[in-house]
Amino acid sequence: MKIIAAICSAVVWGSGQFINKQKLKGLVFFLIQGVLLFIELSTGTLNVLRGVSEANFRNCGYFTKGLWGLITLGEIPRLDSSTLVYDHSIMLMIGGIISTVTLLLFSLVWIWNIRDAYLSRAEIEQGETTSSIGYVKKLWKNSFEYIMITPGALLVLFVSVIPVLFSVLVAFTNYNASTIPPRNLVDWTGFKTFADIVRIPIWGSTFIRVLTWNVVWAFLATFTAYGFGLLVAVLINAKGIRFKSVWRGIYILPWAMPALLSMLTFKQMFNSAGVFNRLLMSAGFINAPISFLGETNWARTVLILVNMWLSFPFFMALISAAMTAISPELYEAVEMDGGTGLHKFRYISLPTILTATAPMIVMNVAANFNNFGAVYFLTSGGPLDPRYQMAGTTDLLISWIFKLTLDFRMYNIAAAVSILIFIMIATVSGFNLMRTRSFKGD
Amino acid sequence: MERNTLSIVKTILTRVLVYTALMIVAVIVLYPLLWIIGTSFDPINNLGRMGIFPQNPTLKNYVRLIEETKYISWYLNTAYIAFMTMFFSVLLNTLTAFVFARFDFKGKKAGLLSVMLLQMFPSFMGLTAIYMIALNFGMLDNLNMLVIIYVAGSIPTNVWLVKGNLMNLPKSIDEAAYIDGASKLQVFIRILMPLSRPIISFIALTSFIMPWMDFMLPRFLIKSADNQTLAVGLFFMTDTRSPTADLTAFCAGAVLIAVPIATLYMICQRFLITGLAAGANKGE
Numbered sequence: 001m002k003i004i005a006a007i008c009s010a011v012v013w014g015s016g017q018f019i020n021k022q023k024l025k026g027l028v029f030f031l032i033q034g035v036l037l038f039i040e041l042s043t044g045t046l047n048v049l050r051g052v053s054e055a056n057f058r059n060c061g062y063f064t065k066g067l068w069g070l071i072t073l074g075e076i077p078r079l080d081s082s083t084l085v086y087d088h089s090i091m092l093m094i095g096g097i098i099s100t101v102t103l104l105l106f107s108l109v110w111i112w113n114i115r116d117a118y119l120s121r122a123e124i125e126q127g128e129t130t131s132s133i134g135y136v137k138k139l140w141k142n143s144f145e146y147i148m149i150t151p152g153a154l155l156v157l158f159v160s161v162i163p164v165l166f167s168v169l170v171a172f173t174n175y176n177a178s179t180i181p182p183r184n185l186v187d188w189t190g191f192k193t194f195a196d197i198v199r200i201p202i203w204g205s206t207f208i209r210v211l212t213w214n215v216v217w218a219f220l221a222t223f224t225a226y227g228f229g230l231l232v233a234v235l236i237n238a239k240g241i242r243f244k245s246v247w248r249g250i251y252i253l254p255w256a257m258p259a260l261l262s263m264l265t266f267k268q269m270f271n272s273a274g275v276f277n278r279l280l281m282s283a284g285f286i287n288a289p290i291s292f293l294g295e296t297n298w299a300r301t302v303l304i305l306v307n308m309w310l311s312f313p314f315f316m317a318l319i320s321a322a323m324t325a326i327s328p329e330l331y332e333a334v335e336m337d338g339g340t341g342l343h344k345f346r347y348i349s350l351p352t353i354l355t356a357t358a359p360m361i362v363m364n365v366a367a368n369f370n371n372f373g374a375v376y377f378l379t380s381g382g383p384l385d386p387r388y389q390m391a392g393t394t395d396l397l398i399s400w401i402f403k404l405t406l407d408f409r410m411y412n413i414a415a416a417v418s419i420l421i422f423i424m425i426a427t428v429s430g431f432n433l434m435r436t437r438s439f440k441g442d
Numbered sequence: 443m444e445r446n447t448l449s450i451v452k453t454i455l456t457r458v459l460v461y462t463a464l465m466i467v468a469v470i471v472l473y474p475l476l477w478i479i480g481t482s483f484d485p486i487n488n489l490g491r492m493g494i495f496p497q498n499p500t501l502k503n504y505v506r507l508i509e510e511t512k513y514i515s516w517y518l519n520t521a522y523i524a525f526m527t528m529f530f531s532v533l534l535n536t537l538t539a540f541v542f543a544r545f546d547f548k549g550k551k552a553g554l555l556s557v558m559l560l561q562m563f564p565s566f567m568g569l570t571a572i573y574m575i576a577l578n579f580g581m582l583d584n585l586n587m588l589v590i591i592y593v594a595g596s597i598p599t600n601v602w603l604v605k606g607n608l609m610n611l612p613k614s615i616d617e618a619a620y621i622d623g624a625s626k627l628q629v630f631i632r633i634l635m636p637l638s639r640p641i642i643s644f645i646a647l648t649s650f651i652m653p654w655m656d657f658m659l660p661r662f663l664i665k666s667a668d669n670q671t672l673a674v675g676l677f678f679m680t681d682t683r684s685p686t687a688d689l690t691a692f693c694a695g696a697v698l699i700a701v702p703i704a705t706l707y708m709i710c711q712r713f714l715i716t717g718l719a720a721g722a723n724k725g726e
Contacts, residue, residue: 094574144626145547152538152597153553159594160560162575163568170567232467238460240453249708250468253475256707260655260673261696264680265478268689273490275477309470317715360719370564373657377677398564405566418564425562 016117070096229315539604644717
C-alpha cells in the first residue's frame, strides 16, 4: 500500500494523500501541479494540442519551449523584417534558464509529495493518524529553518543565481557583436572563447596588461589611503594638539560625501580647462595645461590621489579608534626604558594598529580590486592605447568587462573574463574565509 | 637650563609643524567640497572659470534645477527606493541570519558558502539577464524591481554580518526563553532583535544609503524620465555629450543630496565604522 500511495502521488500530485485521507494536504499538492500544468498549457501547449498552432517546440508552453531553447538556442534567424517566425537565441537562453530553475523547484515539491504519501501511509499502517492541520503544525515546528530562509533563498535564486548562470553560459557561446540576435543565431561553442583569449595575442596581452595594472592598483590604492590615514591619525593624536574633534570632523567629510558625486566633481576639476590646471598655471608651475586624464601616468596618478582623498578618512577614524584603545601604561614602560616618541610609535602603536586593522586592509584590497566606480566615473578607463584591445590604460578588469559588454558587445569574451576573475577572487577569498572563526564556528 | 630651552623650542617647533600639516590636509579635504558649493552658486556655466568664489553668486541654479528638471521626482523616487530597501533588507536579513546562527540543518554550510561565492562574481553580464527577467515579469521601468534587486544583493554580506553578531549572544538566553514556552519567532523578535540593535541599525543605514548613489541598475532598468533616480539624473548633467549637461545645476543638485547624507554619516559615523570593521572580520 505504501508503494501504491507513492506511485499515485507521483502521477497525480496529492492523490496518494487522498488515499491516506489527508484531503487538505492532498489538495495543496494537487493545486501546485495544477499551477505547473496551467502555465505550460496556457503559454502555448494547449494551442499545439488543439491544432490551433503548428506543432513545433517554438509554439509549445513555457517549460517545453524553455528547455528546447536552452539546448538549441533557436533555429530560425530573422533575416529581414519579412521574417515573421524567428528565434531570439538570447531570450530563449534566459527563458530556458528560468524554466529549468523553476522546474527544479517544482520537482522538489514533487519529491516531497511522493515521500510524504509514502511516509504517511507507513504511519497509518502502524495505526497512527495525522490530520492535515496536525501536519502543518508539525511542519512549522520541524522545518522552521527551511520555511524562514525560503523567501531569501528564492530572491537570491532569481536575482543573483540566474544572472550568474546566464553569464557563465554565455562564455560557452559565440554571442558577440558579429552574432547579434535575432538577425543571427547564437551557438554553443564549448571552450572556444577561452581558447581565443589564450590564442589571439591581442586578447591575451590586453588581459595580462589590464590584470597587472589591476593588481598594482588594488595594493597601491589601499596602501596609499591607509598610509595617509595613519599619518593624519598620528598628527591629530599628537601631544598638545587642540580642537582634535574639529580636525577629525573636517577630515571625515570626504567619507561622508557620496563618492559618486565627489568623483564626478574631480573629473571636472582635473579637466584640461579645470580649476587645478588654472591654479597651477597662475602659480607659475606650468605653462600649458596638463592633460591629467589623457595621459596614462597622470591618469593613474590622479586615480590613486582621488582614491586617497576618498578613502583616507575611514582609515583615519579606524586607526584613531585603535589608538585610543592602547593602554597608556605601555607608553610609560617605553619612557622608563628611555625610549623616544619614535620608539613608542614603532614598537607600541604601529603593531597594535596593524593587528587591529589587518582585516580591514585585506577587505579594502579586495574591494579596490573591483573598484568599478573610481575608474568608470573618473577616467572611464582612458586614455586609449593601441596595445589594448577595447580597453584603456587605466581600465581594471571589471571596467574592461563593462566596456566589452555594453560598448563593444563582446559578450562571450566578457563572460569568459568574468569567469577568470571569479576564479581568482574566489580562490583568494576562499582561503581567507576558511580561516575565520565565524565559519569554523559551525 | 640650556637643555630645557632647547626642549621647549623643540616642542614649539614640532607643534608648528603638526599644525601646518593639519592645515594643509584640511585645505586638500575642503577644497573640492567648497568648489562644488561655489559652483552651485555660479551664474555662468563655464568650466574654465569655475572656482570657490563665483562672481555675482546667485540661486538661479537651484531654481532651474527644481523648475526645469525632474529633480524633485528623482529625489522622491530615490527616497522611496531607499526606505523600501531599508525595511525589507532589515526584515529579511535578520530573519535569515537568525536561522543560520541558531539552527542546524542540512545544506546550511553549503548555502552560506555558495551565497558568499556568488557575490564575488562580476555582475555586468548578469545585467542582461536581470533586464530580461524584469522584461519577463513586466517589471521594467518599475521602482519596485530596483528594491527587489537591492534587497537580494544585500543578503550575502548582511546575513554574514548579523549571523556573526548573533553568534556572540549566548545560546542560554534562547534556551531559557524556550523553557518558558516561547516560540522560535518570539525568541527572535522579543529577545534577539533588541539585543542586536547596533548591528541592525548598521545594516538599516547602509541599505538606506546605498540606493542613493547606485548608478548601473537604474541606468539600465529605468526607462522613463518620471521614474529616474538621482544618480542617473545627476550623472547625465556632467556628461558633456548629453543634452541635459548642466554643470552648475549638477553642483546645486549635489549639494542638496550631500548635505542630508553627509549629516547622516556624521551622526552615525561611530557605529558605521565599527560595523564595517566587524564586516571585515566576517562578524567576528
